[in-house]
Amino acid sequence: MPSDRVVVIGAGPAGLEAARLAAELGSPVTLVEKMGVAGGMPVHSDYAALTHHFRSASDAMGEMVGAVTSNELIEMRVGTEVTSVEGELGDFAVTLTSDGAEESISAGAIILATGFKHFDPGRETQQYQYYELPDVITIAEAEKMLKDENFVTPSTGKPPERVAFIQCVGSRDRQIGNEYCSKVCCGISSKQAIEIREMVPDARVFIFYIDMRMYGYWENEIYWPAQEQHKVNYVKGIITEILPKNGRLVVRGEDTTMGRPMEVPMDMVILAVGMEPSAGTTAMSGILNLPTNKYGFVETAHDILDTVTTTVPGIFATGAATGPADLDDSISSAGAAAAKAVALLRSVAVPV
Amino acid sequence: MSVTAPPARFTADPGATLSPHSYLDVAYEDKLALWEEVKADDRFADYLYGCYECGICVAACPSAKFYDFSPRKIAQAAAREDVELIYEQMNDDVWNCSQCFSCNRCPRENSPGGLITLLREVAVRNGLGTAKEALEGYGRVVYKIMTTGTQISPDMLQPDAFPDWGPDVEKTSDNLELWRRALPPETLHTTEMSWQVSNETLIELYLIWLHSDVMDMIAEADEGLHMIILDVMEETLEDAGYEV
Numbered sequence: 001m002p003s004d005r006v007v008v009i010g011a012g013p014a015g016l017e018a019a020r021l022a023a024e025l026g027s028p029v030t031l032v033e034k035m036g037v038a039g040g041m042p043v044h045s046d047y048a049a050l051t052h053h054f055r056s057a058s059d060a061m062g063e064m065v066g067a068v069t070s071n072e073l074i075e076m077r078v079g080t081e082v083t084s085v086e087g088e089l090g091d092f093a094v095t096l097t098s099d100g101a102e103e104s105i106s107a108g109a110i111i112l113a114t115g116f117k118h119f120d121p122g123r124e125t126q127q128y129q130y131y132e133l134p135d136v137i138t139i140a141e142a143e144k145m146l147k148d149e150n151f152v153t154p155s156t157g158k159p160p161e162r163v164a165f166i167q168c169v170g171s172r173d174r175q176i177g178n179e180y181c182s183k184v185c186c187g188i189s190s191k192q193a194i195e196i197r198e199m200v201p202d203a204r205v206f207i208f209y210i211d212m213r214m215y216g217y218w219e220n221e222i223y224w225p226a227q228e229q230h231k232v233n234y235v236k237g238i239i240t241e242i243l244p245k246n247g248r249l250v251v252r253g254e255d256t257t258m259g260r261p262m263e264v265p266m267d268m269v270i271l272a273v274g275m276e277p278s279a280g281t282t283a284m285s286g287i288l289n290l291p292t293n294k295y296g297f298v299e300t301a302h303d304i305l306d307t308v309t310t311t312v313p314g315i316f317a318t319g320a321a322t323g324p325a326d327l328d329d330s331i332s333s334a335g336a337a338a339a340k341a342v343a344l345l346r347s348v349a350v351p352v
Numbered sequence: 353m354s355v356t357a358p359p360a361r362f363t364a365d366p367g368a369t370l371s372p373h374s375y376l377d378v379a380y381e382d383k384l385a386l387w388e389e390v391k392a393d394d395r396f397a398d399y400l401y402g403c404y405e406c407g408i409c410v411a412a413c414p415s416a417k418f419y420d421f422s423p424r425k426i427a428q429a430a431a432r433e434d435v436e437l438i439y440e441q442m443n444d445d446v447w448n449c450s451q452c453f454s455c456n457r458c459p460r461e462n463s464p465g466g467l468i469t470l471l472r473e474v475a476v477r478n479g480l481g482t483a484k485e486a487l488e489g490y491g492r493v494v495y496k497i498m499t500t501g502t503q504i505s506p507d508m509l510q511p512d513a514f515p516d517w518g519p520d521v522e523k524t525s526d527n528l529e530l531w532r533r534a535l536p537p538e539t540l541h542t543t544e545m546s547w548q549v550s551n552e553t554l555i556e557l558y559l560i561w562l563h564s565d566v567m568d569m570i571a572e573a574d575e576g577l578h579m580i581i582l583d584v585m586e587e588t589l590e591d592a593g594y595e596v
Contacts, residue, residue: 176460253408261416
């Protein structure tokens, strides 16, 4: 039956913001979340501080969830999946499945906000022996250690003396198939490097990179403070392999600025893994009949002047479901998706 | 104010390359022609895309560890089409590569090693003096490969030639036939070649080398060697009924 309801799929930062804004514009909203708790990747992956303001991720996500749960126009459905969608703009029938029980609700518009997953360095290529070496971790795992304020070398339980970040793991790599830049890893690594230097002041921290992509204010708020105040060492040259040696790790790469190969001992190596489409993004693009690009992210229909409208009228996509996105991107595109969804529903004058 | 001409070393640079001129006795046009020959090869498009300058190729390269050699600089010079630098590399750097292709781990799927294959081929085909020099010591290896289809053969295992092969090399080379016959696979019961290569395979190899420009390249690098190899090939081919 025709409806002015907006269904938002995914309760991460983008979904929460889209739900909040659509409701604030007066539309009833159902926010569907597969996991048992809202908050998305920052909550489920135990992010510590957000890039670039160092604000606590749990505080920020708590605020976003609070804004949604306190709004009477929004119904939040956690532990629930969208299993089928039929109909068209103004009159979608959305089937929700929770604990095996199915329920169909009516919706005028749908906003997809199913996000990304972290690249798995062990997938296919066993990059950097990630599965074998306990002291080789990812930035996602480093976030949890930083959140717990217990930053130690996993194999020894002691604070590390030397820590290396390796950038562009699973991104910008034609051989792996992810040729895109994941946008956030440079900023997150630099942010983590600062946090590590504050938590373990005796540790030397190295960042091995291809290019540091410190967009806009990340440059003055993270990159230069990391170098000038926190003495983080940036080395242009990516690491080819990590070898265990005498209980430590040796990283091999080229110091391209100096133009010579290097082999440097480390206690810990943190892989700056990029973004890939989440399982939810893959499943939902199928259910909603949305075209994806060759990497599996949802393709929006229009050019750079419209980042959220999909090829299916009445269905919008936001956040990292459409490609690598930082938090600022996700929140901005969520607002755009909510506004466009509500405006479109009003323009087709759906009877309520 | 008058404009002073820059020093001669930096003038007359029709290709506007970034590197200063070297090998001043060779005309820029000749260097350019060699580079055009490299680019005209069908394989070129598969060997060079773009370059991040990430250095993965250098770190993976066994030669870079021991020589002043960088596969990244090979890729960079090619990407910039820096004809002067490419000519320098063609006369020097390319002979420091062991053609192991570890550099193929490139995240853009470049192949610096492949570029070097092309650069070497052009250097040999055009009779560059440095190419002849670089290949001088390899006459015997080339002879083995071209005539037997295998590379290092057991009878090359001589203490005077390979002292770095360890203290047992003399003992082994004295009883070579016996040692070889102790190996389980019968195809390894050989001393003049690494393993038994069938006559059909040899004939195919010979025909490929004759019909491609491989034999011309050998002639350009070492005329005497070319004659010896051709003799062996002709004999085998004529026995098999081919007219050479």
